[in-house]
Amino acid sequence: MISLSQVSKRYPGGFEALKDISFSIEKGEMVFVSGHSGAGKSTLLNLIAAIEPPSSGSIIINGQNLAQLRPAAVPFLRRNFGLIFQDHKLLYDRNVFDNVMLPLEITGFERSEAAKRTRAALDKVGLLEREKTMPIALSGGEQQRLCIARAIVHRPSILLADEPTGNLDSAYAGEILEMFKSFNQVGVTVLIVTHDERLIERFGARTLHLQHGILA
Amino acid sequence: MMGRHWRTLSGALRRLASTPLATLVTVSVIGIALSLPAGLYLLLANLGQASNGLEVQPQISLFLKPDAGKDAQRQIEKQLRSHAAIKTFRFVGRDQALKELSAGNGLGDLAAGLPNNPLPDAYIITARENDVAQMDKLRLEVSQWQGVETAELDSAWAKRLNAMLDLGLQLTFILAALLAFGLIAGMGNIIRLQILTRQDEIEVSKLIGATDRFIRLPFLYHGALQGLLGGLAAWAIIAVSAQLLNLNVSRLATLYGSAFQLEGLALGDAAALLGSSAFLGWIGAYLAVSHFLRHFRISHH
Ligand SMILES: Nc1ncnc2c1ncn2[C@@H]1O[C@H](COP(=O)(O)OP(=O)(O)OP(=O)(O)O)[C@@H](O)[C@H]1O
Ligand SMILES: [Mg+2]
Numbered sequence: 481m482i483s484l485s486q487v488s489k490r491y492p493g494g495f496e497a498l499k500d501i502s503f504s505i506e507k508g509e510m511v512f513v514s515g516h517s518g519a520g521k522s523t524l525l526n527l528i529a530a531i532e533p534p535s536s537g538s539i540i541i542n543g544q545n546l547a548q549l550r551p552a553a554v555p556f557l558r559r560n561f562g563l564i565f566q567d568h569k570l571l572y573d574r575n576v577f578d579n580v581m582l583p584l585e586i587t588g589f590e591r592s593e594a595a596k597r598t599r600a601a602l603d604k605v606g607l608l609e610r611e612k613t614m615p616i617a618l619s620g621g622e623q624q625r626l627c628i629a630r631a632i633v634h635r636p637s638i639l640l641a642d643e644p645t646g647n648l649d650s651a652y653a654g655e656i657l658e659m660f661k662s663f664n665q666v667g668v669t670v671l672i673v674t675h676d677e678r679l680i681e682r683f684g685a686r687t688l689h690l691q692h693g694i695l696a
Numbered sequence: 697m698m699g700r701h702w703r704t705l706s707g708a709l710r711r712l713a714s715t716p717l718a719t720l721v722t723v724s725v726i727g728i729a730l731s732l733p734a735g736l737y738l739l740l741a742n743l744g745q746a747s748n749g750l751e752v753q754p755q756i757s758l759f760l761k762p763d764a765g766k767d768a769q770r771q772i773e774k775q776l777r778s779h780a781a782i783k784t785f786r787f788v789g790r791d792q793a794l795k796e797l798s799a800g801n802g803l804g805d806l807a808a809g810l811p812n813n814p815l816p817d818a819y820i821i822t823a824r825e826n827d828v829a830q831m832d833k834l835r836l837e838v839s840q841w842q843g844v845e846t847a848e849l850d851s852a853w854a855k856r857l858n859a860m861l862d863l864g865l866q867l868t869f870i871l872a873a874l875l876a877f878g879l880i881a882g883m884g885n886i887i888r889l890q891i892l893t894r895q896d897e898i899e900v901s902k903l904i905g906a907t908d909r910f911i912r913l914p915f916l917y918h919g920a921l922q923g924l925l926g927g928l929a930a931w932a933i934i935a936v937s938a939q940l941l942n943l944n945v946s947r948l949a950t951l952y953g954s955a956f957q958l959e960g961l962a963l964g965d966a967a968a969l970l971g972s973s974a975f976l977g978w979i980g981a982y983l984a985v986s987h988f989l990r991h992f993r994i995s996h997h
Contacts, residue, residue, distance in 0.1 A: 531903065558905035569900050586906040591699050630904075 487537030515690030562631035727929025768843030883980025923977020
């Protein structure tokens with residue numbers, strides 16, 4: 481499903497964020513990525529989601545080599561992913577409901593079907609009552625759950641989550657990880673970035689450990 | 697999919713309505729810019745209409761000397777009949793000319809008051825060729841015949857007027873083309889500012905799989921709508937100006953015994969004005985968004 485071979489990423493300016501990374505993740509797997517700050521975790525997710533191109537090596541997603549992808553095909557590749565960004569990237573000029581609806585608008589869903597799915601996603605993360613609220617009025621944990629709802633609303637086959645439990649206490653973090661586990665149980669491939677080693681221990685899933693851009 | 701177009705359209709309308717002052721200024725600027733060439737076009741079209749009612753088939757009036765005499769007149773008639781370039785001619789005697797003049801223009805009293813008829817005998821000639829240069833050559837030739845006082849090319853002014861209207865029309869089109877470029881550039885800039893205020897939305901949309909088409913659409917509607925409103929403003933400006941001018945035009949026209957009135961834009965012309973203004977807004981927006989998307993890079997924390 482996701483396969484990297486000898487991937488390196490050198491940013492303009494010369495900094496090498498990832499060096500010679502090779503691994504593959506099977507369909508339906510749940511995998512953690514851990515490592516210190518600046519280890520290259522977000523960079524790795526950006527390469528997989530075709531947000532940044534690798535400097536060398538090849539990345540294959542669902543049998544498609546990203547290097548051979550036409551620019552016009554990139555949006556359609558991205559629709560396979562549910563993306564949870566480290567900096568949230570919520571739209572603060574529209575309410576909770578419209579934030580979650582966006583991926584469905586992009587894929588051209590019929591309005592009433594889109595509304596139904598949006599409510600289902602909000603229900604799943606426990607924000608159904610807050611659909612008219614503006615994101616700025618949500619707590620940190622609620623904002624994080626809003627990001628999750630937006631990432632799953634279009635039923636992606638791969639979930640890429642960058643520090644989804646970043647500023648949550650461990651009880652909340654555990655709750656969110658249970659949520660990811662339930663997505664994984666219905667067949668979604670899940671890749672979770674976290675620097676919280678204790679959380680990983682608790683779940684005991686496969687872990688890719690990054691250290692200064694090298695897979696340990 | 698139609699649903700998205702409606703929502704995008706109403707979204708663009710809401711956006712325009714949410715900044716009424718800025719929208720009003722933009723729409724007025726576009727309206728004024730467009731009303732210049734459109735108004736000129738209208739004026740020229742009206743003048744063309746007015747001059748169409750006039751005889752455009754040019755004629756040469758050949759005036760005889762008062763003392764030409766019957767011999768010279770017979771000689772002239774013979775030459776007229778045998779001249780290859782002349783199609784028809786008719787004689788207008790001085791008495792008849794005076795009668796026509798006094799009957800035609802209500803100058804009967806004036807004519808009656810004259811001690812003697814001041815008008816000369818004349819021939820009215822139509823040529824085979826309608827070409828002004830040819831006609832002028834012919835005029836020069838006949839004016840030198842024995843017993844001829846002078847020969848004048850009538851209706852040449854109508855041709856000249858038509859030529860000037862054509863020139864005016866060409867200038868109007870050049871002006872319109874220049875303004876079209878200006879409008880595209882101006883609209884591009886307006887849309888560029890719009891894009892800057894919605895950069896987050898564009899970035900997130902791109903990240904979660906939006907195509908360039910999807911991102912472009914609301915801006916295209918925005919540009920087209922603003923262009924359309926500008927076109928409507930231009931239409932209104934022209935209609936009001938025509939009404940105001942008509943107050944004076946009708947007074948002037950009555951003096952010339954004419955019922956001439958400035959007509960507003962015909963429906964077809966108005967549709968063309970609105971269509972092209974919306975289209976120009978659309979193009980400006982398209983270029984601005986495409987330029988932005990080409991140079992857009994997704995930012996990182
Ligand atoms: N766009 C960029 N241009 C240049 N350097 C970058 C860019 N993005 C990241 N880097 C550098 O690459 C390295 C890895 O960054 P990355 O964001 O992948 O780290 P991370 O593991 O996600 O860290 P954190 O846990 O703090 O989020 C960092 O040293 C960072 O400064
Ligand atoms: Mg990171």
